[in-house]
Every structure is written in C-alpha cells, then in structure tokens.
Amino acid sequence: MPHLLARLAALVAAIVIAVALGVVLTSATAHGAARLAFRLAAAAKSLPRRAPSVPPLLLHGHVINGSPAVGALFTTNTGRPGSHYCTASVVDSPAGNLVITAAHCLSSSGRYAFVPGYHNGRAPYGSWKVTRVYVDQAWAASADPNDDVAFLEVEQGSRGRRIQNLTGAERLGTGWPAVQVVQVIGYPVGQSWPIACQGITRAFGRNQLEFDCGGFTNGTSGGPFLTRVSSVSGLGVVIGVIGGYEQGGDTPSVSYSPRFGRAVAALYRAAVGQS
Numbered sequence: 001m002p003h004l005l006a007r008l009a010a011l012v013a014a015i016v017i018a019v020a021l022g023v024v025l026t027s028a029t030a031h032g033a034a035r036l037a038f039r040l041a042a043a044a045k046s047l048p049r050r051a052p053s054v055p056p057l058l059l060h061g062h063v064i065n066g067s068p069a070v071g072a073l074f075t076t077n078t079g080r081p082g083s084h085y086c087t088a089s090v091v092d093s094p095a096g097n098l099v100i101t102a103a104h105c106l107s108s109s110g111r112y113a114f115v116p117g118y119h120n121g122r123a124p125y126g127s128w129k130v131t132r133v134y135v136d137q138a139w140a141a142s143a144d145p146n147d148d149v150a151f152l153e154v155e156q157g158s159r160g161r162r163i164q165n166l167t168g169a170e171r172l173g174t175g176w177p178a179v180q181v182v183q184v185i186g187y188p189v190g191q192s193w194p195i196a197c198q199g200i201t202r203a204f205g206r207n208q209l210e211f212d213c214g215g216f217t218n219g220t221s222g223g224p225f226l227t228r229v230s231s232v233s234g235l236g237v238v239i240g241v242i243g244g245y246e247q248g249g250d251t252p253s254v255s256y257s258p259r260f261g262r263a264v265a266a267l268y269r270a271a272v273g274q275s
Contacts, residue, residue: 102222132152172265186216199211
C-alpha cells in the first residue's frame, strides 16, 4: 500500500509539471527561454572542467644586467661624474652620435655624461660627454609636457670612435598608433642596475602614452619605450621616453611619455643636420 501511494503521488507530480510546462511553452517568449536554456546547457557541457591559466600581471619591473644602447645619465658639474639621475638611449643617426632622453632631465647650465650599458658601477662602453642639447621650441618656451623630448650629441671616443659603433642604436619611431607592446628600461636613483618591464601602452589624451608597471621611480625619466625589440641584438624602435605628463608620472606604477609625432621628427632632423 505505501508503494502504491508513492507511485500515485509521483504520477500526480509528473502530470502537474507536464501541464505547467505545456502552458509555459505556448508563448513565444517561453520558447526563446527554452532554446536559450538548451544552448546554455550544451555550452556548459562543452566547456573544459578547468579554466585555462592566465599569466599574472607583471606588477614590478625586473632587474637586468643592462642593455648596450640604454644607459644612465650623470651630472658632471663638479668636473667628475656625480650620481646618475635620469636614463637615455642611443638613437640611430648618420653620424652615430645621438642620444634621446626627456627634456625635463636637462637644464641650460648643466653638464652631463652618458654611460651606456651601465650596471653594478661599471661602464662597459665608456662614459660619453654630452656636447650639445636639442629641445623643441615649445619646450624651451613653456616646458610643454607634450614636447618633453631631447636629443643629445655626445663627443667622439678615443681614435674617433662613435658611440653607435660600439653599442648599436634604437631606431626612432614617429606617428605610431598608441597601443603597442613595449619594453621600458630605466635606472632608478640610488640603484646600480637598470630595471625593465614589458607591457602594452595606451593613449592618455591625444598627445600622451601611458604605461603601467611598478618600480619606475625617480631616475627612470628618459627611459625608452621600445617596440619590436630584437631577441638577438636587444635593439628596437623607440616610440617614447618616460616624461611628459607629471614629468613621467608621480607614482612608480604608472609612467607616461609624449607621443612621438611631427615635432619629434622635426627635432631629430635638426639634430642630425647639426651633428
């Protein structure tokens, strides 16, 4: 008897569900919902049991042994190299003697030396005296952050050697889209090793680039934004330098650069023409 009652209860429940389902499926909306439920169920069956792993975001730059064409910028106002305070990199030029950095790293009365590949207190490619500085007129007039770029001419080495012949050089890239995969290198103040970080740039307003990675403190200003970096030579295309908005950023985790356009191209031509 108990078994018979249980079967009757199950039969009644099944009839109620069937009637309710029939009523629901008579409307067009319900048909759509039923099809959606079916598709979701099918899709759920096709999903992997474990989601694919995603590499974590790089929160901080990592220490590197140095890159030949990127180096530290030192003051030499006392006649001897002081502490490094900014970053710069060799940029390709016919004369092989140009370096690029941020304009805010320089002053009209300063004396500077560039040490490419600097690491652990060593200067594997020597120290190069800066003999001439080129900045845009807009920067010279009002320190416009959109023109926070400078080219530096460095003296010849011994036996007439040019810096580019020793270190290689980054190619200058102007007019590039804002979104690029880049490697950014800089020399934090008080450290003897450069840091590097790879990430993706994005537009910050119309005239700036933004790059997010921790560890880029004071001293990394002028550090290059390098894209299309060769796995063999380590050289790439420089499309920005840490500078511009807030002189490159007021927090170590967010850096900026002026976007390289016609003004930077014109400044480069002026430097090439006089070097």
